[in-house]
Amino acid sequence: MSEEVQTLVGGLRAVELYYRPIRESSSGNTAFYQSQTRLNTPGLGTLTPENFRDVAEVTNQCVTLFELEVVQAIEAAKKFIERDVIFEWLSVYMPAEYLRDIRAERNLMEFCDHLEVHTNKICFALSSKILEEQDGSASTVMRNLRNRGFHFMLEGFGSDSCPMMKLSEFNVDFVMLSPEVTHFLGKSERGDSAVKSMIDFITELEANPIADGVTGSLQAEKLFSYGCSYCAGPLTGKYVAERFIRRKNDE
Template sequence: MNYSEKKSLVISFALFILVIGSYFFKYNSQIYDKDIIAEVIFGVAFGSVLLQVVFSNFAHRDLKKEVDQLRLMQERDWLTGCLSRNKFKKECEKILEKNKDQTYAMIIFDIDKFKAINDLHGHQTGDKILYDIAKILEKQINEDELFSRIATDNFNVLIKYQDYLTFSKRIEKMIGEINGYSDQWKINISMGIYLIGEAKLGICNFSDRANMAKRSIKDNALVSYAFYDESMRLVMIRENEIENKMEAALRNEEFELYLQPKYLFLDEKIIGAEALVRWNDPILGIISPNDFIPLFEKNGFVKKIDAYMFEKVCKLLHKWKIEMDQLTDMIISVNFSRVHLNNLFLPEELFEIASRYKIDPQKIEIELTEGTIFDNDIQMIEIMKHLKNIGFHISIDDFGRAYSSLNTLRNLPADILKLDKAFFSESADDQRGKKIITSMLNMARDLNLVTVAEGVETKEQVEFLKERGCDIAQGFYYAKPMKVVEFEAFVNKKLKSA
């Protein structure tokens, strides 16, 4: 075998190892330490090239060039030219060791809705934005400071911290330059910051804590950066505990159906209820929805919960149809999260479940929050139309919170408008608030929408809403959410005393 052949064989083997290693790194990074994997990949590839030195005494310069190229591949990001993740970590350790008396901040930021930019404008545009951001950071980084692109649109930055005011101004300038660098594309970044205390915690822990801070403000248009505090770690631990339990909890039917009665204002007759989920953990007891629904919306598990609750409602209505004639007129409302927004098959899926239990869709009300509808009004309106054509009632929950366009509201295929309880409870007792609520009720009446006031807690609120012509009440003044057996007994008692 001549030199050229040996050279080609060894280089091919090195590249083969890099490809296989990259695949391994991508799909097994949660199992193994990423830095160890990266070093193993490079070590094998680097060793493959060094074999050439043993087997050949020729073309030393060419071989050195190839080794340098492989080293560069490991130390530099191929797109932006900035440090690779592994090299960034090693250089950070050196800087912190060298500057023990200097306080540093670890920063992580990414671009909000970057995937949408790639999808709408193409990956070339996305790559250009990432390259340009790297060039902006390059100009802002001082001596003994570093930055790296650690993943798609995620950047890691290590910079010096002097005092809060000076540091905040520098951060705001950095964010301003990145967000405003292009008139062509709308860029918004979310940034998390961890002020490094004990260096012994390690670079990975610094980055993790900065990432926790970033996650706390993700997709919040009003806030661009946040500092890490210990409560974030405690929240993450709690969320991990919940995520570790959620699948088993669903299998074990720990998620229970609760019902809160709805009353006609006119004669205070119970006409239905809202279905609410409660998690009855065998160890922790009842877990509030506020502790798990926001997390389930983030991780997508809410899709399973919504489908599970919808089926439980259908089972219940089927049971009432067979065993309890006095409850067959009840209409039950079921909440659906915004994560269903992209499921154009939602109407068919719900109809299939209702049909399985021989339930008339008119016995079920689908609740969609106002924010969900107006996040993607065109697609959601099509879904709403389909649901209504099937026969389901449609209600807009939390109305008043998202400052909806009245023109859009006029075109919605909705039947029911639920006034946002926070808005109502804060405003019902002052004159200005009463005028706003009165206007909402008049507008709903003009659009032939049934109105529901949720969160009704006082006799004064009841009298005011009755006087203004609100149709339905729901709240603690009448009844709290209760288990199904309690609801059945509660309604039967009301019917007997009527």
């Protein structure tokens, strides 16, 4: 990857966000939209996050990339509102490095003000790697942004590499369980009990759990009975381009 992120590659956006629904289990309605970034490159074609995030985050390039992503996400939120799409927020991935940028709060407010989108329509998705932060600066910036109305969601919670007990040091609004956690459901009583304990832990910290990797209604029902009201995965829908997100009656 070069040091500069191109905005166009072969006539395509260099950065393009796709969106999938996160549904509320009891009603079946879409509550939120989660975004996934595709990076169009001149030599390597289209890259998905697992192919570029780690490389971007060892350089300051992740900050430049994020600002392209967040502006596109705010633009999408504005279009959804204009189409009368019902949603509480849409998410965009935020690298931990951005939380160390002294301009972060000012820039994000300016982006929302310029596009006339309320901050409560945007949720910043954080990797579980944020739990490894030691100096406390990230949690301070997160608190300031939450006070401005933005939401935060921790992704990948419960995966093998996730230091779960550190969650208590970060105030987030939503916690998305790793698909690894969902796959334990129905395998054994001990597995089910472990999933329920994890959900209880999240709710005790006053965050809302979201299950990822949900493949069927039985899984969704069991998760709901454990206190997890939101789910994403094959059951709820795949990632699609912004132009395909429409009001239900218009689809």
